[in-house]
Amino acid sequence: MIETSFKFNFASSEVIDSYAKRINDEYESGEIGYYHLPALGQNLLGEIKEYEKGLAHIKNVVLVGIGGSSLGVKALKSMLDGTKGIKRELLFLDNVDPCSYKSTLSRVNFNETLFVISSKSGNTIETITIFKCLLGDFKPQNLGKNFLIITDPGTNLENFAKENGIKFFNIPKNVGGRFSVLSAIGLVPLGICGYDIKALLEGALACKKQYIEQKDSSIVAKAYHYATSRNASINVIFSYCDRFFEFNDWYVQLWAESLGKKRGYKRV
Numbered sequence: 001m002i003e004t005s006f007k008f009n010f011a012s013s014e015v016i017d018s019y020a021k022r023i024n025d026e027y028e029s030g031e032i033g034y035y036h037l038p039a040l041g042q043n044l045l046g047e048i049k050e051y052e053k054g055l056a057h058i059k060n061v062v063l064v065g066i067g068g069s070s071l072g073v074k075a076l077k078s079m080l081d082g083t084k085g086i087k088r089e090l091l092f093l094d095n096v097d098p099c100s101y102k103s104t105l106s107r108v109n110f111n112e113t114l115f116v117i118s119s120k121s122g123n124t125i126e127t128i129t130i131f132k133c134l135l136g137d138f139k140p141q142n143l144g145k146n147f148l149i150i151t152d153p154g155t156n157l158e159n160f161a162k163e164n165g166i167k168f169f170n171i172p173k174n175v176g177g178r179f180s181v182l183s184a185i186g187l188v189p190l191g192i193c194g195y196d197i198k199a200l201l202e203g204a205l206a207c208k209k210q211y212i213e214q215k216d217s218s219i220v221a222k223a224y225h226y227a228t229s230r231n232a233s234i235n236v237i238f239s240y241c242d243r244f245f246e247f248n249d250w251y252v253q254l255w256a257e258s259l260g261k262k263r264g265y266k267r268v
Helices: 013-029 033-040 040-052 071-080 098-105 125-138 158-165 184-192 197-213 218-228 242-256
Strands: 062-066 089-093 112-116 147-151 166-169
Touching: 013 197, 013 218, 013 242, 033 040, 033 197, 040 166, 062 098, 062 125, 062 184, 071 089, 071 242, 089 098, 089 158, 112 125, 112 184, 147 158, 147 184, 158 166, 166 184, 184 197, 218 242
Parallel strands: 062 089, 062 112, 112 147, 147 166
Antiparallel strands: none
């Protein structure tokens, strides 16, 4: 268990301990899967590397997805841009806006592009619409050459991949879409483009160990203090580093879609 070691005068240890217990319960039960992604992601490294060997013809990767399937990946990309080893450009189609669609496609050669169709549910309307537009516009004969699918096990999208010879990666069912960036959702497109996803996972694992395994409960106390010390009904985040611009958009989604979504201890 996480033990309280950092206290504010106005916050009783019982309150902080209760929050720490809830987090421990989530972690130990395995119900909330994102706690385990830094370790589970290690299992994907070899599969991604092996798949990437067959992509000698690919110069660009276009991630087709919205919300949790794109915002976290955009945030990591912007923070990691400029690092060594990047060998392909990563672009995004995350809106059904026809102008954005045409503008993005004007930058790539279809035969040299891998389109990553990313939808946890497998039936995200916007994502499937863009996918159908790509199929209609380019009429590819060998879908496995230019398409890759990331989705939950057993979805219609996975079935489509199997029927058409398209490589697919799965997302753990107990990982919510907006928290899935360290699953195949983020690791696959970033890894294919040459970003150092191994170092990324190692950093995430170090953070998890500090908090969960080394029982640094001061983080809970600080979070409680931040959430309760000001009587404000608005949350404002400023990122003065340009590389954190996309992170702000991701944070807005995490904040807006996470608050108030639980029944008892159960998240919705």
